[in-house]
Amino acid sequence: MRIASMEQYLSRRESGFRSWGDEDFVMRRIYTTMNMFNSYHANLRPDEAGRHTGAIFNLEFNADGNVLVAATERKCVLVFDAITQKEIVKVPDAHTDSVNCIKFFDERLFATGSDDFTVALWDLRNMREKLRVLHGHSNWVKNIEYSSKDKLLVSSGFDGSIFTWDIASHTEQGLISQRVFHASGLMRCRISPTGDKLVLCTSGGYIMIIHHLDLTTLHKDLSGFRPGIYRLMQLGDQYIPQAAKYDHVFSRRQKKNRVELVTDFPEQNDAEMIMALQIHPHCRCMLTRNVSCDEQSEWTCIHDINEEVPTAESEQEDEVKLKRRHPSSTSSRAASTSETPPSTLEGSEVTSARPTRRVTRGLHLFRYNPTSGRGGSAAVARYLNDRPESFIPDIWAAEVTVQERATRQNRAREANNQVSGYNFVYAISSGVLPLRQAAAAAAVSQRQPTTGTDCPPSTEEATAERSSSTSSTSSTSISTNGTTVRVEIGTRRLVPFVATTAPELKANGHSILVNAKKLLYYASETNTKPGFIKEPGFSADGRIICSPYGNGVRLLGYSADCCDYPSYKTFDEVKQSPRQLVELAHITEHQDVVLCAKFSPREPLLVTGCNSGEVTWYRPNL
Template sequence: MGNKDDSVFLAKYSAFSPYRLFRREVGFAPPLGAGDALARSLYCGMKPIASWSSEDSNALPTGGVFNLEFSPDGSLLVAACEKKSIQIFDSLTHQRIHTVNGAHSDCVNCVKFLDGRMFATCSDDTTIALWDVRNLKKKICSLLGHSNWVKNIEFSMKDKLLVTSGLDGSIYTWDINSYSECNLVYQRVFHASGLMRCRLSPDARQMVMCTTRGLLVIVHDLNLTTLAQDLHGFKPNMYRLMQTSNQLIPIAAQYDHLFDAKRSQNRIEFICDFPEGNDAEVVSALQIHPLGWSALSRNISHDDRSEWSCIHDIQPVCSARHSAVRSPPPAAAAPPARRARRPPRRPRPRPYRQPRPQATVTPALPEQPGTSALSRRAWAEHRAAAAPRAPAAVPPAARVSEPRLGGDLSSVQNDVWEASITIKQHRMLQELAGRGQGHRNFNMQRIMGINTGIAPPAARARPRARADEDQQSISPISPSTSGQTPRAASPEPEREATKHYIRQNRDRLLYYVEETNEGKGFIKELCYSADGRLVCSPFGCGMRLLALDGRCGELSRCVENFTGPRPMVDVGQSLGHHQDLVVSCKFSPRFHMLVTGCLEGKIVWYEPFSGETMY
């Protein structure tokens, strides 16, 4: 039977028609669009069928339901609650079967199942706890290592490692199969200022992080064993500032190799493209597609007036023509013609020094014979720029969200402050070179480097780049074009200075939608359906179901002829059945079931239902 006949029958019969069942029994392939029609008929009929709250069951108050997690077989549902407890439900009967009061000494933030019987929880008390569903009277163990609220837990089936992240900016791995007298064997594998969430793809081949600076960071070909060594000293916020300013920052540029498309493991990529009108600042929620195709995030705009949910492509692109563009910053203005003079002697590379805190006292420039008024004015401008002052104001979104997003976010500004001082320093040196005072550049640079704590790091030996399609059209940045002191050409090629590039990011945005801006300061955990066709997003005192198109199509088909970012489609009416702000939602991995939780502590189950609701 042809496709035309199939489309006629598909339009004539419903998703559960005898004709469709007969074709499936005899072994015929489903007609084109059958899966979309079935998904739409199920998801558009989602209705509330049951609910639970501590008030109805005469239990201790639970506070807000911050996270919901199903067991791998979908039989159990665990709720992480604000008032230090976890609630466990039977998914099919919707009855509470166990309560653990005082699971932590502060609110519980996240739940993650490691297998069918063991799960982990994390809390604002900076600890992670392991539990066994067969004996919940006592936790298996507590993991100590974080220094601030722990917000996220992931588990790598490939490496058998637990991965946790918190508002201290650190990501830790825990070997749950190791035992010691005090704690499990663990390692801090990465640190980034302003880290909010850390997620792993289902096959643990990718790690995606989001920050309070409106940035998504992807680690392709993830190797948790060598991640700490490969990314040691890398600061995403500083590298991003170098990209936006188009000004070379030596401390950041030395990590250019992490973006190389030819890296076999732990390759870095930035995502920073958002829809028009969305000046993303705090990316607070993050989820990965069930097949690892895309990342779903929710962010708060810089002006704190709007929230957006976005879907970005995260699949690795191995082709050279798709690799990240490397562009040099604009070269410094050529100095006016003057008589040839001997170039200044280049000193030995100074080792990198840890930047001093912002309360560093700026030393005065001693008066020297022959110092021009221009040099003194330039030095005065630099002292004004580098003078101790209050840290930059925390964005309104982060400030309002302090009770939930973190206690002290002042560390977010540290690496950006360092980079901004370096940019001002280089631009000043370029201006001096353009005015014919390049012979004083090195002394000025040396004094500034000591004062700000940012000294040019020692040149690192880099492998010679291979001539390919990606690198033939790229021009490197030499020291003379980045504001550094020029030097005479060396006859020995192996002594040439290391060439740096500024990587530019590819556009990854696929779909987006603007959300309601209610409940400022609380993280709203959105989620994918088990088949990845639908997105459930908290919406005020309810939630709404969003699809990529009106047919509830899969992502792979929706982006075949992709022409640009498009808004997501609301496949049904918004469902609001809570009395307070909804902050969590979760689809069952096995059944067409959806659960939502709110700040009041109420949990509501939704299922496809036709007829009178039982709610």
């Protein structure tokens, strides 16, 4: 029987009685009564608020929960006493550009990452100068982690690189560092509290989990692996030897640094840019915030982070797949020599590489205009018939430059048409498929729809833009190795990353790994100021998610009664049918959009920072 009031709960507790649901009742009472009680700018004039700090990009407590550090847009680092909420230190020029992230690696030492491409080390006992400045990144540093297991600081940035730093080493050249991994479109990386997992989120619509993490061998174990290429192979359902030769990193036999890709999202959420990432305090799940391809919606999602439990049958299947694809080391080397593509596709980037014996022509591009009127598939088939040896469109990709997308969307709105997102899509011949021209042409012609609308087939997990357009007729000039061909293309729906069917692939025994379903919970968010990254966070017990929502925050739970993480039985049900997170409280106290939220690790104390530079403190009102 549930208790009716806090007084009854305390009375029962004093008497030594406990009933099922007591803890849920107390936690719901605590979190649903959270109210603002203090603000950093409460005693400042309105014209002074945020003038010296700018936006608050990140907030971080130390392990004891008595110190809070804020990273700000205008190069400042602010240090607060979490007990009195008073500012105790202000470093006005902590970096030469915006400060993005903060990470404590003990009670007094912490690191900051900045848009000036550096990581700085600080000691709370002496904030007048930095302990050390770490150089290595070639773009904005957006994330810092610390592995207590390996005693290594881990940094990542928009250059796609992940570096490890041995903070205990002191050489004339600085700390001993190593670039252990690279992924195009890297947004955030997090290390689990237990130190056995590394999670990456990207602007390509997928999350990558590295199980049984060993940072000392990560570079060796994943050398040459490009998750963007592998994801492209999955999306196109098209065998790419350059990607498939790294199947072993997904194998359950991989003892260290085993890779798993997470690609399932809510049905209405065509996730593209996964901006924020957090890991449950007890490493039960991971929390992300993403922007959909149309840039009109944002979503908070919770995915299972635990490794799928292998069975004897699944291990046997893995072994069969490996033998089928790589019957011997000699044949594997021969395949990689003869079928290595002349280019590497990493996310949206196209980088040329040395030509191989099989292919010497490099990439061929078809540029399609989705606003044109007729003959998309037929035009490709006709072109194949005319040029049987020069072009096989086995990969479809889209331009993904954010600036170009925004420019095109504005242009489309000004023209009062229905086009949104990308205006062009490229069909790419990677040269990796030994297909005959007739088979390829037949495969393309089979894609011709019977409804009269020519378009590439849809892909449920496509990570690039999906848009619709009105029917009109136009022609597009394309260039393939110096030869310009004019093709008229028509489509009403633009779906990138679609490959032509190649029956020979299955006949040859090639198989492509399918990612496990990991989505558990989700919630639709506001899209206020879409150019800013909003950082959600877990409460210290992992029951509550604090998510920025407009000029405030929402406290979300797994259920209305504020229960703990689902039990094993409920967990299986949720995994079969993901559920919406339940809103327990909605707090609006800021004058501008909230960018970050952080719970204290020791008590039910919540702190938020907003775009105007305000820092606000909340606690329960029992």
